[in-house]
Amino acid sequence: QEQQEQQQTIPLTTIPFNESCPMCIEADRPIATIPPQLQLLQQERPKPVAVYLVTRDHYVKQLYKTLQYLDQNWLSKYPMPIVFFYSGVDPNTILQTARWAMTNDTLRTVHLQTVQLHRTQPPFFNRSSVQKCLCCCNGLPKKDKIHKGALRGGQYHADYCYMNRFRTFEMYRHPALAHYDYFVQMDTDTRVLRKLPYDPIQVLHKRGSVYGFAWQGVRKPNHDCNLGLFTAIDHWMRRVKLVPQHKPERGTFWSGSFNMGRLDFFRSSEYYRFARWINNRATGIWTARWGDEIFFAAHYQRVPRAGQY
Numbered sequence: 001q002e003q004q005e006q007q008q009t010i011p012l013t014t015i016p017f018n019e020s021c022p023m024c025i026e027a028d029r030p031i032a033t034i035p036p037q038l039q040l041l042q043q044e045r046p047k048p049v050a051v052y053l054v055t056r057d058h059y060v061k062q063l064y065k066t067l068q069y070l071d072q073n074w075l076s077k078y079p080m081p082i083v084f085f086y087s088g089v090d091p092n093t094i095l096q097t098a099r100w101a102m103t104n105d106t107l108r109t110v111h112l113q114t115v116q117l118h119r120t121q122p123p124f125f126n127r128s129s130v131q132k133c134l135c136c137c138n139g140l141p142k143k144d145k146i147h148k149g150a151l152r153g154g155q156y157h158a159d160y161c162y163m164n165r166f167r168t169f170e171m172y173r174h175p176a177l178a179h180y181d182y183f184v185q186m187d188t189d190t191r192v193l194r195k196l197p198y199d200p201i202q203v204l205h206k207r208g209s210v211y212g213f214a215w216q217g218v219r220k221p222n223h224d225c226n227l228g229l230f231t232a233i234d235h236w237m238r239r240v241k242l243v244p245q246h247k248p249e250r251g252t253f254w255s256g257s258f259n260m261g262r263l264d265f266f267r268s269s270e271y272y273r274f275a276r277w278i279n280n281r282a283t284g285i286w287t288a289r290w291g292d293e294i295f296f297a298a299h300y301q302r303v304p305r306a307g308q309y
Helices: 002-008 036-042 057-075 091-101 158-170 200-207 229-240 263-267 269-280 292-300
Strands: 048-054 082-086 110-114 182-186 211-213 216-218 252-254 258-262
Touching (some): 057 091, 200 211, 229 269
Parallel strands (some): 048 182, 082 110
Antiparallel strands (some): 182 258, 211 258
């Protein structure tokens, strides 16, 4: 009874929606969320959703094998809907590929959602210093030849930085995901090659975890696009007076090609303020190509224990 009384005083999650621009988020409007501990009590079985972002025909071609393996080795036993966010491609080609690759049961839960990646840009986007080398890894227009075997350096297609902006800032509050509790985000060439021995979402749910990933590591700037990132993160933490509960090693990254997490965590006002700042105030996503797989580390520091991801 006490829990019911508490729930009655807490508003459900609301997502601002701009009819003229479904991708746009009303930045200054507060989002009301149910505290995570109450959300877990409200339901025994969470509602997960698989998410893909498709921006080129090349990625559509990759989907056939990817969806075939996903259907056979994951969704056949642990079903969940799929949302394809797309921009710059014909949605019919995505749907046709899904029809070839997946069973009818899975196809019933496939949803297509257009997004306008190029519609939202940070205030500093048109500065000459940014446009000079847009989406250059660590600000280098060419690959770094000084460090032998260095992976990074060079200018990426601008869509890569738009993708990072969407995945770290705009996706979690998108209306297409409003009714789900967990997301599973995969690249179009990420394949589940063996049948899953357990349901990863249920494991996250039972443990009270907020994030799951395929692998992690530690990289220095000459092996990843993170130049200046951790200085910026330190600045943010001082600004909001955040005392880390768990501090990963500097340079830690989590897999960006496959990850999953609790949507209420990423919809929270705390995460949203950080995501808005690092996308709209810090310039590194556009001038150094900071990736989605690495600067999540800043926000995970507010999680009380390492076992929650």
